[in-house]
Amino acid sequence: MAKLMSQAVHNLMSGAKRSGSMATTHSQQPHIQYENTYKMEPDSRFPIKKAENIIKEVLERGLKDEKYDAKRSNLKAKEMADSVKAKVKQLGFSRFKIITLVTIGQAERASVNIVSECVWNKSFDNFAEYKFKNESLYAVGLVFVVYTE
Numbered sequence: 001m002a003k004l005m006s007q008a009v010h011n012l013m014s015g016a017k018r019s020g021s022m023a024t025t026h027s028q029q030p031h032i033q034y035e036n037t038y039k040m041e042p043d044s045r046f047p048i049k050k051a052e053n054i055i056k057e058v059l060e061r062g063l064k065d066e067k068y069d070a071k072r073s074n075l076k077a078k079e080m081a082d083s084v085k086a087k088v089k090q091l092g093f094s095r096f097k098i099i100t101l102v103t104i105g106q107a108e109r110a111s112v113n114i115v116s117e118c119v120w121n122k123s124f125d126n127f128a129e130y131k132f133k134n135e136s137l138y139a140v141g142l143v144f145v146v147y148t149e
Contacts, residue, residue, distance in 0.1 A: 042124055046145045056141075057087075066137060096145045096147055097145070118144065
């Protein structure tokens with residue numbers, strides 16, 4: 001009885017898994033624990049002017065001679081947002097979460113308000129924007145950068 005009791009205690013202590021009436025041990029993946037960096041501030045502020053120039057370049061190049069087309073605007077906006085995000089990431093600010101938005105609309109009698117809210121640290125987090133307009137359409141490009149500790 002004592003041997004059976006000590007086997008049960010051993011199984012519990014070693015992480016054994018009961019399957020039916022037989023105790024079996026299951027393989028466990030090694031647990032990797034990463035150390036916290038406790039880095040609460042970025043090394044430098046995010047360059048908003050560079051981000052604005054990237055948005056301007058992408059919107060002007062992609063929409064300069066375009067006519068508004070409701071069917072193609074969705075895909076065009078997504079492609080441009082992806083392009084802006086890729087170029088902003090190349091600036092090398094790895095600890096910032098980057099969110100990009102591009103909105104395209106018809107310029108004829110258009111009225112639009114774009115509002116966003118976010119909880120962020122005003123010391124490190126920021127945004128950049130650029131507005132584009134031609135005779136047929138308007139576009140607004142936004143980049144939000146949020147520092148991740």
